[in-house]
Amino acid sequence: MRKYLSFFRIRFIGGLQYRAAAWAGVVTQFAWGFMSILMYKAFYNSAPESFPMEFSQLTTYLWLQQALLAMFMPWLFDSEIFDNIISGNVAYELCRPCDLYNMWFVKNAATRLANTVLRCIPIIVVAAFLPYPYNMSLPAGWVQGILFIVSVILGFSLLVSISMLVYISAFYTLSADGIKILTVTLIEFFSGAVIPIPFFPDSVQTVFHLLPFASLQNTPFLIYVGYTIGSDALISVAVQAFWLIVTLVAGRLLIKRAVKKVVVQGG
Amino acid sequence: MIELKNVNKTFKVAKRNAGFKEALKALFKKEYEYIHALNDVTFTIGDGEMVGYIGPNGAGKSSTIKIMSGIMSPDSGECVINGRVPWKDRKEHVRDIGVVFGQRSQLWWDVPVIDSFELLKDVYKVPEAEYKKNCSDLVELLDIGEIIKTPVRQLSLGQRMRCEIAASLLHSPKILFLDEPTIGLDAVSKIAVREFVKEINKEKKTTVILTTHDMQDIEALTDRILLIGKGRILLDGSLDDLMTRNTSKKTLTVAYSGTLPALENMTVVKDIGGHAEIVIDTAVMPVAAAIAAISAAVDIKDVSVEGTTVDEMVVSLYKEFRI
Secondary structure, three states: HHHHHHHHHHHHHHHHHHHHHHHHHHHHHHHHHHHHHHHHHHHHHOOHHHOOOOOHHHHHHHHHHHHHHHOOOOOOOOHHHHHHHHHHHHHHHHOOOOOHHHHHHHHHHHHHHHHHHHHHHHHHHHOOOOOOOOOOOOOOHHHHHHHHHHHHHHHHHHHHHHHHHHHHHHHHOOOOOOHHHHHHHHHHOOOOOOOOOOHHHHHHHHHHHHHHHOOOHHHHHHHHHHHHOHHHHHHHHHHHHHHHHHHHHHHHHHHHHHHOOOOOOOO | OOEEEEEEEEEEEOOOOOOHHHHHHHHOOOOOEEEEEEEEEEEOOOOOOOOEEEEEOOOOOOHHHHHHHOOOOOOOOOOEEEOEEEOOOOOHHHHHHHEEOOOOOOOOOEEEEEHHHHHHHHHHHOOOHHHHHHHHHHHHOOOOOOOOEEEEHHHHHHHHHHHHHHHHHOOOOEEEEEEOOOOOOOHHHHHHHHHHHHHHHHHHOOEEEEEEEHHHHHHHHHEEEEEEOOOOOEEEEEEEEEHHOOEEEEEEEEEEEEOOOOOOOOOEEEEEEOEEEEEEEEOOOOOHHHHHHHHHHEEEEEEEOOOHHHHHHHHHHHHHHOO
């Protein structure tokens, strides 16, 4: 356990070194957040009755999305892992008394968390003090708050374990670029990162909920703003856990098979 | 104790001829070629030995190292290292070995070297006292005290390589695999690395297995040589065995003034403007006698004697073994 904590620490420290990137990220995310809010404001003004949630719920959702972007953005891959697999540097990783899957999982989680820590605080602080209804409000209730924390952890782990499947595919395909682009697009659209899922027509939403991607940012954010409540919230958290287990098991099986027949590239 | 017995490894490599048509054809029907990377490789290395594992590119050196370090499993054959089969007990096995791949890096790119060391300490569960001792010993021996607080990205190759070697020894492994550790290094760093490897082998009785293309590495370090070519062990013996077995020809490069007459038992390969290359067979004509004969005939300004290189030896061994 301790060694994985160390991997986490070294990655976390490494991530904290890029402060200029973090500031640039904060600025971008403010701009993006305001832009989205203005767009939805126009939509709300023209047809408030077809809005699926309160306007203030939506702004909270959008600020959460911006604050936790580094946690849930699908395109953040650790190029080092791809390089390691493709160049054969993975040889070094295999020379360690460690589980490759755990090691990479921890590294990924650490990179994302380091980025999140740097970016989320300024966004949350500023967004919290904006005038109503443009601000980010507190969780809908303390039960919702606790469920949100559980759900954020599950959703975050699920994203990392989906990324793991993309990394592992590099063992099989030599270049994971295709799978990477495909996965990023699927996640972007089906996780509600572009348009929150409640804004889609009901029939389309049914399809969304059959896919694992709705369990990423959609579930925790909707719990936080109080859109998903009561037993629905519990069910959606259970669905997250289900997908997490499925992707974890699949990733572990695939990496085991890959390592067994690994041909380390070059030299 | 390292024992390899009849180890075989075959790779499947996709192959196609050049050209658009062939590329299109390969989309539907792929042709494979089987490459025998290792062919009945058998050898035993005792504890505390220092062995040079040499051979040309693609001979199977790295494949053997990968099998011995548990990264890859062979198709058939046995490999037992300290009582364990590397690829079966990978996690246990790798605790006992240290690996340096000259062309790859195990240090974290964007943090100071010492952070990587701390991480490795936790990875290998090295006790605090042992880590402290190893770390200070290695820092002193490799003279890296000044640079371990610098991020790896700012180190020169020579500095980085010294840190890599230190990193691979923090957990006091019994066996150290060095895969081309001096590749791309300048003379000073090369010598530092060699001195250190010698030291560690003598002091800590670490078994060292070294692959290299650098003949000087072999001369400076190893008593025993394993020569591999096209997946087969061609020769297992000392450096002298290799030299004498192979050829007794030497090349003398002479700078002189005067005119070079025809000399007995010597072949003048090149003679331009006072610089000559002369090949002698030391079995017939010893080097000293040759130089004496030349200096009797002309006024020698400079002379150097070169033996054959590893690659030339391997080529001649290829001819000998007809592979």
